[in-house]
Amino acid sequence: MSQDDGRRLKALFEMATDGIITMNARGVMENVNRAACELFGYTADELRGQKVNMLMSFHDRTHHDEYLERYQRTRVPHIIGIGREVTGRCKDGREFPLRLAVSEAKLAEGTIYTGILHDLSEFHLAKKRVDDLNKSLESKVIERTAALRAREAELQRALGKERELNELKSRFLSLASHEFKTPLSTVLSSAELIELYTDGEQQPKRQRHLDRIKDAVGQLTEVLNDFLSLSQLEQGEIKPVLRKVRLQNVVSAAIEASEGQLQPGQEILVDLSGARPWIVTDAKLLRRILINLLSNAAKYSPAASPIHVRGSHEGGVIKLEVQDHGIGIPQEDRVHLFDRFYRARNAENIKGTGLGLNIVAQYVELLDGSVSFTSREGEGTTFTIALPSAEKA
Ligand code: ATP
Ligand code: MG
Numbered sequence: 001m002s003q004d005d006g007r008r009l010k011a012l013f014e015m016a017t018d019g020i021i022t023m024n025a026r027g028v029m030e031n032v033n034r035a036a037c038e039l040f041g042y043t044a045d046e047l048r049g050q051k052v053n054m055l056m057s058f059h060d061r062t063h064h065d066e067y068l069e070r071y072q073r074t075r076v077p078h079i080i081g082i083g084r085e086v087t088g089r090c091k092d093g094r095e096f097p098l099r100l101a102v103s104e105a106k107l108a109e110g111t112i113y114t115g116i117l118h119d120l121s122e123f124h125l126a127k128k129r130v131d132d133l134n135k136s137l138e139s140k141v142i143e144r145t146a147a148l149r150a151r152e153a154e155l156q157r158a159l160g161k162e163r164e165l166n167e168l169k170s171r172f173l174s175l176a177s178h179e180f181k182t183p184l185s186t187v188l189s190s191a192e193l194i195e196l197y198t199d200g201e202q203q204p205k206r207q208r209h210l211d212r213i214k215d216a217v218g219q220l221t222e223v224l225n226d227f228l229s230l231s232q233l234e235q236g237e238i239k240p241v242l243r244k245v246r247l248q249n250v251v252s253a254a255i256e257a258s259e260g261q262l263q264p265g266q267e268i269l270v271d272l273s274g275a276r277p278w279i280v281t282d283a284k285l286l287r288r289i290l291i292n293l294l295s296n297a298a299k300y301s302p303a304a305s306p307i308h309v310r311g312s313h314e315g316g317v318i319k320l321e322v323q324d325h326g327i328g329i330p331q332e333d334r335v336h337l338f339d340r341f342y343r344a345r346n347a348e349n350i351k352g353t354g355l356g357l358n359i360v361a362q363y364v365e366l367l368d369g370s371v372s373f374t375s376r377e378g379e380g381t382t383f384t385i386a387l388p389s390a391e392k393a
Contacts, residue, residue, distance in 0.1 A: 013031070019115075024112055171341065251272065258291055292359060293322040308324075309323075331377075
């Protein structure tokens with residue numbers, strides 16, 4: 001090798017962008033280039049003649065002599081000729097990742113090892129940025145997927161509700177048109193008969209038919225009210241308006257509205273003496289609840305039988321009972337009684353749509369109360385509603 005070649009090689013060694021360190025078989029550094037000095041923050045003088053393990057992280061530093069000795073004994077390389085990622089340690093104690101490739105050269109004066117060191121700090125930073133980005137993308141995807149799922153579930157629910165409402169409407173329409181036929185034919189026939197009663201003394205007959213017309217219109221109104229209540233309930237449009245009201249007034253209003261539905265000789269007997277006179281509730285809803293229960297009591301019990309309305313009060317709860325001495329409810333029908341359109345088998349010959357109790361149950365729930373009943377077939381039925389008597393604190 002000419003002198004020129006030697007200088008060229010030295011320059012190459014010195015100016016290489018990767019760190020280059022040579023050491024002897026005992027791990028003592030002989031040559032270090034500029035890049036290696038910069039990597040570790042030492043001057044070349046500080047490194048030459050020192051053991052290379054001063055540039056290693058604690059673990060490798062304490063085991064390096066062992067590694068070297070094992071390799072020289074077994075010739076099984078772990079780094080030599082392979083290269084791997086290790087942790088370097090700077091003069092100021094900072095540690096950093098680097099890729100180390102070591103080659104071995106046997107020279108006349110002994111074996112030397114050459115290590116080429118490539119700083120991986122930048123690479124690690126970039127990798128971490130990519131990893132972070134991936135993670136945040138992943139969590140965004142998860143987030144968005146969850147949001148989409150929730151939205152889909154919401155839409156499904158809305159769709160289901162819409163379908164149910166549609167079904168309810170069409171079912172109700174067919175039922176209502178059926179329900180309308182009888183009262184409408186009553187109205188028609190009574191009107192025709194009134195037309196025939198032209199004499200002055202036929203006034204009582206006219207009156208009878210006028211009453212029948214009023215009854216029939218009352219029935220039609222009931223069916224329509226049911227329909228309106230249900231669709232309002234379905235759409236969540238009914239919000240109770242709580243006010244302090246006189247229980248007696250609500251009960252009286254309900255009885256007055258139900259009078260047209262009483263059968264001949266039926267009488268409603270009221271005893272509210274066990275209850276407090278005032279209740280905080282929605283009077284309109286409570287009245288509709290009572291009208292429904294009274295209408296059932298009247299419909300499903302014989303003429304001339306009494307209907308009892310009783311009130312009692314216990315521990316912040318007002319109980320109202322509507323008792324009849326009617327046909328009762330067969331055991332097997334009881335579980336379904338509050339279902340929409342459900343009618344007991346012994347009620348088949350009595351007019352009804354099977355909506356009243358469903359509405360009652362929903363209204364009672366809106367008022368934070370509960371409804372229950374006891375019944376004996378052929379003897380009678382008692383419906384009880386329990387309502388909070390005062391506003392919740
Ligand atoms: P409507 O929608 O006009 O009220 P309905 O009276 O048939 O029709 P609900 O009030 O919901 O419907 O009552 C459901 C069923 O429960 C009735 O068809 C009847 O079989 C039974 N039922 C309700 N109240 C009584 C009662 N007091 N005695 C006996 N059976 C009753
Ligand atoms: Mg009813």
